[in-house]
Amino acid sequence: MSGSVPRLRLPSGRTIPALGLGTWRMGVDRTQRRREIAALRLGLDLGMTLIDTAEMYGEGGAEEVVGQAIAGRRDDVFLVSKVYPHNATRAGAVAACERSLKRLKVECLDLYLLHWRERVPLAETLDAFDTLARAGKIRDHGVRNFDVADLDEWTALPGGEGVAANQVLYNLRRRGIEWRLLDGCRRRGVVVMAYSPIDQGRLVRRRALTAVADRHQVTPAQVALAWVLRQPGVVVLPKSADARHVRENRAALDVRLTPDDLRELDAAFPPPSGPMPLEML
Numbered sequence: 001m002s003g004s005v006p007r008l009r010l011p012s013g014r015t016i017p018a019l020g021l022g023t024w025r026m027g028v029d030r031t032q033r034r035r036e037i038a039a040l041r042l043g044l045d046l047g048m049t050l051i052d053t054a055e056m057y058g059e060g061g062a063e064e065v066v067g068q069a070i071a072g073r074r075d076d077v078f079l080v081s082k083v084y085p086h087n088a089t090r091a092g093a094v095a096a097c098e099r100s101l102k103r104l105k106v107e108c109l110d111l112y113l114l115h116w117r118e119r120v121p122l123a124e125t126l127d128a129f130d131t132l133a134r135a136g137k138i139r140d141h142g143v144r145n146f147d148v149a150d151l152d153e154w155t156a157l158p159g160g161e162g163v164a165a166n167q168v169l170y171n172l173r174r175r176g177i178e179w180r181l182l183d184g185c186r187r188r189g190v191v192v193m194a195y196s197p198i199d200q201g202r203l204v205r206r207r208a209l210t211a212v213a214d215r216h217q218v219t220p221a222q223v224a225l226a227w228v229l230r231q232p233g234v235v236v237l238p239k240s241a242d243a244r245h246v247r248e249n250r251a252a253l254d255v256r257l258t259p260d261d262l263r264e265l266d267a268a269f270p271p272p273s274g275p276m277p278l279e280m281l
């Protein structure tokens, strides 16, 4: 297995690991809690030190799971959480962040994202992010599901030019961001965080991936991850509560897809041929 997980540079100068651990659907079923904590701890042991969570996941349950998983090793972790749009007001986002910090049992988040855009004016949310940063409660801020126009609006606001990351759906089956958004983020130095990189597990059953995986003697999930990992400026966020899958996902960093592999995958999952609305799950 390769040495360490590569890191990408954020506009603030801080760095973020290129491969992390998702937590969606964790913290929902109490009987799964020990397994989820063990999977996250294993990921940390293997050097996957970025953990992505949100106040929405399990209505705080996922943050509690993360809090237990990182107990005693906060300094090793790059911690990301997200604020609900209805909480993203000037006072609401500060209060929501403080609740998240309490559940996570930490003093500070490395990255705090607006979970998606709704009615609260973006300037208010940015104001709250600024207050949180000044108070030392968040280090960087970012957004999720922002297309080019939203990003233009955000970066035109005071403080918005510091946006560190845009978390979007990106995998072999969902390549719409390759038309404009991916380059738009790269030009601004905004890191793209690819969520659902295995398309929530659906990609493991696709024949095109199986064929490539067999040639490399790896699994289809590893091919799906390697395909996203090869993109510059992109962080990849698979979720797994299964120890075997966590090990596999970490080892995806060692898979080098060849030009022939990429041609085959392009034929099965063509890149966008024109603009399309940002896909979401």
Ligand SMILES: NC(=O)c1ccc[n+]([C@@H]2O[C@H](COP(=O)([O-])OP(=O)(O)OC[C@H]3O[C@@H](n4cnc5c(N)ncnc54)[C@H](OP(=O)(O)O)[C@@H]3O)[C@@H](O)[C@H]2O)c1
Binding pocket: 021, 022, 023, 024, 025, 052, 053, 144, 167, 194, 195, 196, 197, 198, 199, 200, 201, 202, 204, 219, 221, 222, 237, 238, 239, 240, 241, 242, 244, 245, 246, 248, 249, 280, 281
């Ligand atoms: N879905 C969204 O709308 C969304 C939005 C924003 C952010 N995110 C973030 O992105 C993370 C990842 O996205 P996601 O959870 O939607 O989808 P995903 O990571 O593409 O897929 C997760 C599913 O794939 C399975 N899996 C993981 N590794 C595998 C492997 N090596 N082989 C076979 N199956 C494997 C998992 O099952 P096991 O647990 O059994 O391994 C789970 O069912 C989220 O957890 C969250 O932190 C998601």
